Amino acid sequence: MKFLHLGDLHLGKSLGDFDLIRDQKYILDQILEIVKNQSVDAVLIAGDVYDRAVPSEAATRLLDYFLCSLAESGVMTFMISGNHDSDERLNYGSDLFEKNQIYISAKYEGNLYKKTVTDDYGEIDIYLLPFVKASQVKHFLPDAGIENYDDAVREVLEQAEIDRTRRNVIVTHQFVTGKSEEPVTGGSEGVGVQSVGLVEKIGYDCFDAFDYVALGHIHSPQKIGREEVRYSGSPLKYSLSEVANDKSVPVITIKEKDKTSVELIPLKPMRDMRHIKGKLEQLLKTENVIETEDFIYATLTDEDMVNDVMGIFQQIYPNTVKIDYDNSHTKQIEQVDISKIAENRSFGELIGDFYNKIYGCEISEEEMDIMRMVAREAGVMDEAD
Incomplete structure (x- = not known):
């Protein structure tokens, strides 16, 4: 099965006094072409879909256009919320969307969202973990001894009882780091060592049960720890700190268990x-x-x-x-x-x-x-x- 990984679309964002809606539609059209040319089966959108909790009318129209285009092409979409999104607004209509193979998890409510899909090699379990704070998880798991973000995510995954013998994919929006390296930050997520954008770091090893980990939150595209744990990065440059970034989208091919490959497809903006x-x-x-x-x-x-x-x-x-x-x-x-x-x-x-x-x-x-x-x-x- 082929997946295309997106994150940090920030639809509705401006650059100084300049509206980026036309630039964002241009890059989304380019991504739709990649989906078609690469015969992608599913698109993973790892949060920060909108730039603001209350998105503009133009931003909501653009997301509608993109999701409808994917649905009309028969491509599945798996989408979560990020820290810039409104849980309720992004979740609106999610039950209706599922009829068009658009699966949304915008709010953690005590259980990790799971959808099982099939391909020529059998079943793949796709998990959706929207942006969560430790306090949110503690509300549902008060006896778990959660003290920080890392504890919270590990507890959520433990409660989900992930079967490591199966092919597993997760989409999440957190500050995930390596054992001895910090992600290269850039953009509206902010900078920091212990936290980025007030989000505490989480060790990438907590996702060892997954064949691919689609991360959002960091705007610079990069792998974390291993090739299959990856920030797609934002599709456009949204700040001066990103000026040297080469933007791309990962296309992930999963065959048998432990047979996952990642190809980075470059993106070219309308205006650099x-x-x-x-x-x-x-x-x-x-x-x-x-x-x-x-x-x-x-x-x-x-x-x-x-x-x-x-x-x-x-x-x-x-x-x-x-x-x-x-x-x-x-x-x-x-x-x-x-x-x-x-x-x-x-x-x-x-x-x-x-x-x-x-x-x-x-x-x-x-x-x-x-x-x-x-x-x-x-x-x-x-x-x-």
Whole structure:
């Protein structure tokens, strides 16, 4: 049987001020072509289907389009929720969807979801474990002695009594790590060692009973511990930290027990993301300008700030997301001991010094009044200050 593994679609996400719905439909259409060309039997979607708990209308329409396209092709879909999803919203209509071979487990309710399918080699048990917190599992298994995420997932699997002699696949959305290595993070899941996005780590060995483990949560595609325990990664680059990622989708072929192979099929976005660095004049020279529709993060090394630099850049690169500086002024700021900056200093003194370091001149009274107004609205200054 052939499976295609997806995760972290984040439908409805924006990149800065730019709506990504067209980019997401483009990449999903590409994935539908891969499903067809590779004769895929089932698609595994490992959570973070939507970018927000309350998805936009455009995002829900796009998911509907994708699921309907898979169903019309006779392809099974197995989908779980991630920490970005609303359990209830993603679970809505799940009973009806099963009639079209769309199987959804969006909320852990005391039992691990299991669906058995058959191919030429016999039966395969597919398990769906949506994003869970230790507290959720403790609610259903109060006597299990659960203290952390790792305990919770191990207890869920133990209660399911997985038959290791059978071919088993699991789809889950957690921070799974190797014995001596941490996953390469990137994107909205955040960074950290003990946890990522406030999700504690789980050892990959707790999934030893499974022939393939389809993971979601980490945006960088990679294996964890063994080839068959894998993050598919997000299908698009969603942050600057992912700029060097080569996006792909794993296609998994399972034959007899212990005969599992993984092939990574590359994805090509409608608009790539690039990080360019240098002096403004050099970056925008005609001979250096390529792929103008790409999403651009630019780091300028000019010593002087450029007025309306975003407007200038977007005349050439209309999808410029962010511009920052790397020069002697920013290096000087980086070397400052942050913990001592605010000692016995007023808001006005701090803002005035910062302004002077960046612009090389004194801040005006009008500008300072604006900064004070913003600080009060943000709650970092009292009205009396």
